[in-house]
Amino acid sequence: MTGVWHCMLVVVILMCVCLWGSSEAVGEAKSRPRPQRRPPKKPKVDPIDVTPPAQNIDINQMTGTWYLLNTASKCSYLINHGTKVEPTVMNLTLSSDQTLSVSTKTRHDHQCWEILQVYNLTPTPGRLTLKGARPEQNTEIVIAETDYASYAIIYYQKMGKTTIKLYGKSVDNLSEPLLTKFEQLAAKQDFGLAYLFPFPTYSHCGNVDQDHVINCIPTC
Numbered sequence: 001m002t003g004v005w006h007c008m009l010v011v012v013i014l015m016c017v018c019l020w021g022s023s024e025a026v027g028e029a030k031s032r033p034r035p036q037r038r039p040p041k042k043p044k045v046d047p048i049d050v051t052p053p054a055q056n057i058d059i060n061q062m063t064g065t066w067y068l069l070n071t072a073s074k075c076s077y078l079i080n081h082g083t084k085v086e087p088t089v090m091n092l093t094l095s096s097d098q099t100l101s102v103s104t105k106t107r108h109d110h111q112c113w114e115i116l117q118v119y120n121l122t123p124t125p126g127r128l129t130l131k132g133a134r135p136e137q138n139t140e141i142v143i144a145e146t147d148y149a150s151y152a153i154i155y156y157q158k159m160g161k162t163t164i165k166l167y168g169k170s171v172d173n174l175s176e177p178l179l180t181k182f183e184q185l186a187a188k189q190d191f192g193l194a195y196l197f198p199f200p201t202y203s204h205c206g207n208v209d210q211d212h213v214i215n216c217i218p219t220c
Contacts, residue, residue, distance in 0.1 A: 053144060059094060059100065066092065068166075099119065101117075102119055117217065137158065150168060166179075
C-alpha cells in the first residue's frame with residue numbers, strides 16, 4: 001500500500017504527462033454501392049519531433065536551481081486542481097557518467113517532499129530521456145529555449161502526450177514578453193489559456209528530511 005501511495009504522490013508532485021487517450025464514439029456502419037479505397041494514412045508524427053531543441057545547448061549551463069513558473073498541460077490532475085498547485089523547484093546536476101541528476105522539491109498536504117530522478121543525455125543537444133519501467137514508458141525531454149541565466153522552456157512527452165514547462169532562474173523574472181512567448185509556444189501545441197497553470201513564486205521548500213525523499217532512480 002505504501003508503494004502505491006508513493007506512486008500517486010509522484011504523479012501529483014511532478015504533474016506528469018497524462019497517459020490516457022480520449023475515447024471515441026463508434027457510429028453505425030453505412031452500406032455503400034461499391035467498395036471505396038481508403039485514403040492513405042498520414043505518417044504518424046511524434047509530437048516531440050516537431051519541437052526541435054535549441055541549437056548548441058550547453059548542458060553544463062543548465063545546471064543549478066530552476067523554479068517552475070508555468071505549465072501547459074491537459075493532464076486531468078491539473079485541470080481539476082490547477083488552482084491549488086504548490087511552489088516547485090528543480091535542481092540539476094551533471095554527473096560524471098554524463099547523466100543529469102534531477103532533484104524536484106514541492107509541498108503536498110503541507111509537507112515538503114523531494115523526488116530524485118536521472119535524465120539520460122542523447123546524441124542530440126538539448127534532448128534527454130527519463131527512462132520508464134519499459135521503453136514505451138520513457139519520457140522524452142526537449143530543452144526548446146533557454147538563455148541559461150533567466151528562463152528555460154522545456155517539453156516533456158510520454159506516450160504521445162505533451163506537457164510544456166516554463167522555468168526561471170529566479171522567481172522575479174516572469175516578464176510579460178516571456179509569458180507571451182510561452183503562451184504562443186503552448187498554442188502551437190493546442191494548449192489554450194484554459195490549459196495554462198501558473199505556479200506560486202513564494203514559499204519554496206528548503207531542506208527535506210530523508211523520510212520524505214522519494215528515490216526514483218532508476219525508475220519509480
